[in-house]
Amino acid sequence: MLHPAAAYRSLSQHSSGHGGRWLGWRKPLLVAFVLGCTMSLITSARLTLRLAGPATIYWSFVPLAETVALAAVCWRTGRTRPFRQTVDLFFAGHGPWLVWLIGLCAIWSFVPSIRAFVFTRVWLYGAGAIVILWSAYIDFCFFRFAMRRNPARAGCDLLLQRLVSWTLIVAIFGGPAIPPEIAARLGARFGT
Amino acid sequence: MTALRWIAACLLLASLAAGTIGDSRPTHRHVILGGYHVMAADFHVHSFPLSWATLAPGDTALEAQRKGLDAIAIVGHNHVWVSIVGRWFARLVGGPLVFTGEEIVSAHYHLLAIGIDSTIDWRQTAADAIEQIHRQGGVAIAAHPLAQYWRAYDAQVRQTLDGAEVLHPIAYQSEELAAQLRQFYNSARLAAIGDSDYHGLGPIGICRTYVFTKEETQQGILDGLRHGRTVVYDRAGQAYGDPILIRLAAADGRLPQLASRVASESRDAAGFLSLLSRIAGVLGLTAAAVAGLVTSRYR
Numbered sequence: 414m415l416h417p418a419a420a421y422r423s424l425s426q427h428s429s430g431h432g433g434r435w436l437g438w439r440k441p442l443l444v445a446f447v448l449g450c451t452m453s454l455i456t457s458a459r460l461t462l463r464l465a466g467p468a469t470i471y472w473s474f475v476p477l478a479e480t481v482a483l484a485a486v487c488w489r490t491g492r493t494r495p496f497r498q499t500v501d502l503f504f505a506g507h508g509p510w511l512v513w514l515i516g517l518c519a520i521w522s523f524v525p526s527i528r529a530f531v532f533t534r535v536w537l538y539g540a541g542a543i544v545i546l547w548s549a550y551i552d553f554c555f556f557r558f559a560m561r562r563n564p565a566r567a568g569c570d571l572l573l574q575r576l577v578s579w580t581l582i583v584a585i586f587g588g589p590a591i592p593p594e595i596a597a598r599l600g601a602r603f604g605t
Numbered sequence: 606m607t608a609l610r611w612i613a614a615c616l617l618l619a620s621l622a623a624g625t626i627g628d629s630r631p632t633h634r635h636v637i638l639g640g641y642h643v644m645a646a647d648f649h650v651h652s653f654p655l656s657w658a659t660l661a662p663g664d665t666a667l668e669a670q671r672k673g674l675d676a677i678a679i680v681g682h683n684h685v686w687v688s689i690v691g692r693w694f695a696r697l698v699g700g701p702l703v704f705t706g707e708e709i710v711s712a713h714y715h716l717l718a719i720g721i722d723s724t725i726d727w728r729q730t731a732a733d734a735i736e737q738i739h740r741q742g743g744v745a746i747a748a749h750p751l752a753q754y755w756r757a758y759d760a761q762v763r764q765t766l767d768g769a770e771v772l773h774p775i776a777y778q779s780e781e782l783a784a785q786l787r788q789f790y791n792s793a794r795l796a797a798i799g800d801s802d803y804h805g806l807g808p809i810g811i812c813r814t815y816v817f818t819k820e821e822t823q824q825g826i827l828d829g830l831r832h833g834r835t836v837v838y839d840r841a842g843q844a845y846g847d848p849i850l851i852r853l854a855a856a857d858g859r860l861p862q863l864a865s866r867v868a869s870e871s872r873d874a875a876g877f878l879s880l881l882s883r884i885a886g887v888l889g890l891t892a893a894a895v896a897g898l899v900t901s902r903y904r
Contacts, residue, residue, distance in 0.1 A: 460883075462625045467663070
């Protein structure tokens with residue numbers, strides 16, 4: 414997570430096509446599980462089966478959308494390794510997002526709710542911006558060293574992956590309020 | 606790394622066990638005042654998907670019940686179908702009353718349409734949207750009417766609104782924003798509404814409305830809203846709403862006491878089991894993340 418270039422170089426050299434059927438599932442499932450637990454902790458300040466179980470299922474749309482986007486990139490540029498390994502390596506770079514989610518859990522678990530709203534705003538936007546940049550660099554290293562692309566191609570793959578996955582995630586999460594929200598922001602900016 | 610996986614598994618199991626055992630329904634505190642049933646409601650609740658919310662409609666309804674709410678309105682952003690799913694689920698499991706509705710999110714105003722069944726187009730003026738809400742038999746509530754939205758509600762439009770959010774979590778973030786909500790509420794004869802604008806962060810019903818109803822039904826609540834029979838308490842104990850009902854509640858004492866208890870218990874996090882669940886949960890997730898991500902070897 415801290416030295417992604419070196420890590421992906423090393424992981425890339427060690428990969429030999431093994432790892433079993435489970436390989437392509439375990440890290441996406443871990444991300445879905447952390448998301449499900451996060452939803453339980455931030456809303457009720459406890460981990461309950463009632464909330465974490467279903468939330469893990471429906472929040473699995475996030476790793477699913479990311480896998481679909483990764484498949485789109487691999488389909489466009491050709492595979493260099495089995496797809497399950499590609500998925501495993503890609504999701505190995507999700508450390509910053511998990512740190513961000515666990516931070517959110519910690520805020521809503523230990524900070525009184527009124528103050529937590531303020532902390533959350535800082536965490537969502539401040540830490541969120543850092544995580545977006547940090548994870549972009551990690552995923553760039555993934556495409557550059559694990560997928561063995563040249564820098565320009567790695568950048569293009571990263572952009573395509575982000576475009577497909579984030580469009581899907583935002584559309585499912587945000588939905589029909591996005592156009593008026595954009596209009597409102599543009600209106601506020603241009604004074605209309 | 607295997608040891609870390611075991612630690613993560615044990616912590617998460619302990620957290621889930623403690624959280625699930627402690628996850629009990631509160632005893633229903635039924636209050637009758639002056640011949641009215643007093644029903645606790647949150648009319649601004651969002652649900653996954655399509656509304657920037659984290660919990661599915663069924664989970665939202667059950668969570669509302671855990672927070673002692675008698676009724677909620679699940680309001681999708683510019684759509685009603687999530688609320689229809691929520692109402693169906695709540696009826697199936699004996700949950701709280703769930704109103705169908707939507708939050709009409711326009712570039713110029715946010716408006717809650719409570720008790721409607723068909724989506725209302727957001728590309729129209731607030732006046733037209735309110736008229737359509739009323740035509741469907743619903744109730745129109747100005748959602749977090751901060752100064753930036755005031756232009757959409759001129760004096761004539763404000764007369765047609767049924768209610769306005771006088772209390773919303775943003776009121777606790779800034780006194781200036783709280784004052785804007787109060788100013789809008791005082792600018793017309795409106796039902797006082799306290800809503801949590803729940804998106805999944807924090808407890809549902811952190812701000813709530815006590816509706817004085819003649820019957821414990823959806824129609825009873827809608828009638829209560831239309832006639833302004835509501836009372837809202839902020840965390841400091843300040844009451845907003847119908848002055849007669851506020852005096853009635855103050856003389857009785859139970860409702861202010863209940864509201865104060867809700868405010869202080871809003872995290873619903875007191876007790877050993879909850880503390881154990883939180884600590885073990887956060888530590889367990891951290892250990893799981895480390896153990897899960899730092900193991901990519903394909904030899």
